[in-house]
Amino acid sequence: MFWHLIHVRGFGDINNGGVENVNNYNGRVVIVTGGGSGMGRAMVHEFTARGANVAVLDINPKRAEETISELAKPDLAFAHAVDVSDPKSVQTAVDAIIQRWGHIDLLCNNAGILDGHATAHEVSLEEWNKVIAVNLTGPFLMARAVIPQMLKQGKGAIINTSSTSGFSAAGGGTAYTASKHGVIGLTRQLTFEYGARGIRVNTICPGATATPLALADPVTAGSPDMEAAIKKFPAQRWCQPSEIAKLAAFLGGDEADFVHGSEYVMDGGWLAAARDPF
Numbered sequence: 001m002f003w004h005l006i007h008v009r010g011f012g013d014i015n016n017g018g019v020e021n022v023n024n025y026n027g028r029v030v031i032v033t034g035g036g037s038g039m040g041r042a043m044v045h046e047f048t049a050r051g052a053n054v055a056v057l058d059i060n061p062k063r064a065e066e067t068i069s070e071l072a073k074p075d076l077a078f079a080h081a082v083d084v085s086d087p088k089s090v091q092t093a094v095d096a097i098i099q100r101w102g103h104i105d106l107l108c109n110n111a112g113i114l115d116g117h118a119t120a121h122e123v124s125l126e127e128w129n130k131v132i133a134v135n136l137t138g139p140f141l142m143a144r145a146v147i148p149q150m151l152k153q154g155k156g157a158i159i160n161t162s163s164t165s166g167f168s169a170a171g172g173g174t175a176y177t178a179s180k181h182g183v184i185g186l187t188r189q190l191t192f193e194y195g196a197r198g199i200r201v202n203t204i205c206p207g208a209t210a211t212p213l214a215l216a217d218p219v220t221a222g223s224p225d226m227e228a229a230i231k232k233f234p235a236q237r238w239c240q241p242s243e244i245a246k247l248a249a250f251l252g253g254d255e256a257d258f259v260h261g262s263e264y265v266m267d268g269g270w271l272a273a274a275r276d277p278f
């Protein structure tokens with residue numbers, strides 16, 4: 001009986017030599033927010049290399065176009081200006097994607113900003129609201145806009161980008177750390193609400209990754225001690241954006257069919273070693 005059930009759900013196909021399209025995304029539609037830089041740009045490269053159609057959403061459309069101009073197959077992607085913290089802008093972008101490609105298979109909620117490491121009594125309400133709006137409300141608004149389409153399809157996946165700051169303090173200021181903890185809660189709640197209806201939601205938690213955001217951060221990359229700090233991580237190096245993109249490709253694809261509501265940490269051992277390197 002049990003084996004009959006898992007065969008019906010397709011598990012038997014894995015035993016028979018692998019699920020089709022495990023690593024390729026031919027014909028799939030992927031949305032990457034913050035696709036104009038860093039990890040988002042690497043995700044656009046990774047997903048188009050695997051055959052996906054990718055919507056490159058960014059508040060900076062010039063950078064989104066730059067990403068597309070670098071691609072081996074630029075025709076697979078299109079850029080759309082979006083501010084993830086603005087519900088109208090989000091809905092307009094998602095409507096344009098559905099009109100263009102007819103379905104949405106994967107949303108990568110990657111766009112995010114830093115907070116200048118301001119402590120609780122120093123951070124202005126304006127700064128707090130901005131960081132929460134982009135880093136936490138943004139992923140919520142994007143998810144809210146794509147979920148009706150995924151429910152119609154009976155299938156879809158969402159990957160939210162948190163951080164090691166989703167688990168621990170000191171990687172950012174009050175607003176950044178609170179926003180990234182919130183992203184993990186958002187993933188878990190969406191899993192509870194939609195997992196049984198075919199939508200898988202997971203979180204990626206990068207550690208120090210060599211992107212324009214991290215390299216411009218005065219408290220981390222700006223510090224003359226940064227390289228010494230990096231040497232204190234077990235991996236003793238920066239993460240590369242392409243490594244995060246490969247993790248996203250795994251989590252968004254069929255190989256991760258049983259992965260719901262999880263946090264995937266890629267931090268070179270930072271959290272495990274439990275030591276603030278700065």
Ligand SMILES: NC(=O)c1ccc[n+]([C@@H]2O[C@H](COP(=O)([O-])OP(=O)(O)OC[C@H]3O[C@@H](n4cnc5c(N)ncnc54)[C@H](O)[C@@H]3O)[C@@H](O)[C@H]2O)c1
Binds near residue numbers: 134213
């Ligand atoms: N780089 C790191 O060390 C690191 C570590 C942990 C988590 N993260 C997270 O990873 C994600 C990607 O960061 P990155 O380092 O690649 O940053 P990045 O600055 O290189 O890229 C972020 C992109 O998001 C876009 N963006 C910013 N605000 C936006 C908005 N309101 N609407 C749409 N797009 C917007 C920017 O224009 C930019 O192109 C972020 O969520 C960040 O918090 C980064």
